[in-house]
Amino acid sequence: MRAQPRKEHLLDTAFDLFNQHGYHATGIDLILEKSKVSKATMYKHFRSKDELVMAVLKRRHNQVLQQITTSLDNADASAQQPVLAIFDMLFNWFQSDDFYGCNFIKATGEFLNQHEVHQFAVAHKQQIRDLIFQYIQQNDSYLKAKQADTLSLLVNGAIINAQLSNSATPAIDAKNIAQLVLQHD
Amino acid sequence: MRAQPRKEHLLDTAFDLFNQHGYHATGIDLILEKSKVSKATMYKHFRSKDELVMAVLKRRHNQVLQQITTSLDNADASAQQPVLAIFDMLFNWFQSDDFYGCNFIKATGEFLNQHEVHQFAVAHKQQIRDLIFQYIQQNDSYLKAKQADTLSLLVNGAIINAQLSNSATPAIDAKNIAQLVLQHD
DNA sequence: CGCTATATGAACAGATCTGTTCACTTTAAT
DNA sequence: ATTAAAGTGAACAGATCTGTTCATATAGCG
Numbered sequence A, B: 001m002r003a004q005p006r007k008e009h010l011l012d013t014a015f016d017l018f019n020q021h022g023y024h025a026t027g028i029d030l031i032l033e034k035s036k037v038s039k040a041t042m043y044k045h046f047r048s049k050d051e052l053v054m055a056v057l058k059r060r061h062n063q064v065l066q067q068i069t070t071s072l073d074n075a076d077a078s079a080q081q082p083v084l085a086i087f088d089m090l091f092n093w094f095q096s097d098d099f100y101g102c103n104f105i106k107a108t109g110e111f112l113n114q115h116e117v118h119q120f121a122v123a124h125k126q127q128i129r130d131l132i133f134q135y136i137q138q139n140d141s142y143l144k145a146k147q148a149d150t151l152s153l154l155v156n157g158a159i160i161n162a163q164l165s166n167s168a169t170p171a172i173d174a175k176n177i178a179q180l181v182l183q184h185d
Numbered sequence C: 001c002g003c004t005a006t007a008t009g010a011a012c013a014g015a016t017c018t019g020t021t022c023a024c025t026t027t028a029a030t
Numbered sequence D: 001a002t003t004a005a006a007g008t009g010a011a012c013a014g015a016t017c018t019g020t021t022c023a024t025a026t027a028g029c030g
Helices: A006-022 A028-035 A039-045 A049-073 A080-097 A102-111 A116-139 A143-165 A169-184 B005-019 B029-033 B039-045 B047-072 B084-094 B105-112 B115-138 B145-165 B169-184
Strands: none
Touching: A006 A028, A006 A049, A006 A102, A028 A039, A028 B084, A049 A080, A049 A102, A049 A116, A080 A116, A080 A143, A080 A169, A080 B029, A080 B145, A102 A116, A102 A143, A102 B115, A102 B145, A102 B169, A116 A143, A116 B145, A143 A169, A143 B005, A143 B105, A143 B115, A143 B145, A143 B169, A169 B145, A169 B169, B005 B029, B005 B047, B005 B105, B029 B039, B047 B105, B047 B115, B084 B115, B084 B145, B084 B169, B105 B145, B115 B145
């Protein structure tokens, strides 16, 4: 199979524009203009705009899971709570130029509950929580595994506050809170 | 001045639809159909859709500030941290049938940073943080006033997780975390 | 070189969206 | 009952959006 640079480039451009303008406010034509891809090509790869949105989300989903896994794998195993490495990852993300909040949270806001896109976004967040849950069970076993809910809440709160304040410090705030809560039980 | 039931009804309907479908996905025609108001009337009250959006946000902004103020005023002053009453308010909100997440967070996701709507939404969240800050200074003075950032992060995290999980328990989770963090310092 | 995949661009259809206009009707207060 | 304000409905304009089509161009590969 040949690599598909056009398709990947299209997904990159769409991802950026969706994050900045939102899903409905971003027209197909804008994506095509920015990516220098023709409309016919796009519709050969994706049957509809919704399918493009789903492809963007699925690719990002895999990227995020990969990033979290890598973060946790590289975490200092001698640390008291290696799971907190997640917040260091958030800190880096918040500082990047192309940070415009979480595209999955955005997706739940723009599509109705029963819509495929909404449901995929919810499933994505749930899967992150589950990933944290599993990691705690295996590596920070002295922690109550149910603390995954707490960490998930702190992660999402940090994302929102980082977007609102256009600063990365909520990642540090969240890490400090997490540290306190986790070592308490 | 006469009361303006049509205008208020229009704002009510628009608020609900914006919350469920998002701002851009909600067409004027849908709002008019649901509210049984004619298009001419709407455009007499609001010069554009953006102006309607702003009116919805401004009204909601006042409602939220009022709710928080009332919550804090009615908080058990003998409690250790009366500021935690905010999370009880969140709990009730999350349980209501018309809870579809935070319309201000949604607004930041759908409008560019420099857009009036985006900026108003950011200012709204900042003002809530400031309100908490002031309350802590006056009533929970043994707390570090800067903890308003922590509470803000917990509030927003709870809102997101409540929307994602379609449950009210994140309000309780956030309250427990807040209690722990605040009494620690 | 020549074959085949893939991409292009430009025009087009049809739907939907915001916003305007206007003749007419309803409502509320005097 | 009269009058003035407010609301209605329906048609319309113009912009924008998604999606289609097709003749042409281009790039990779034997």
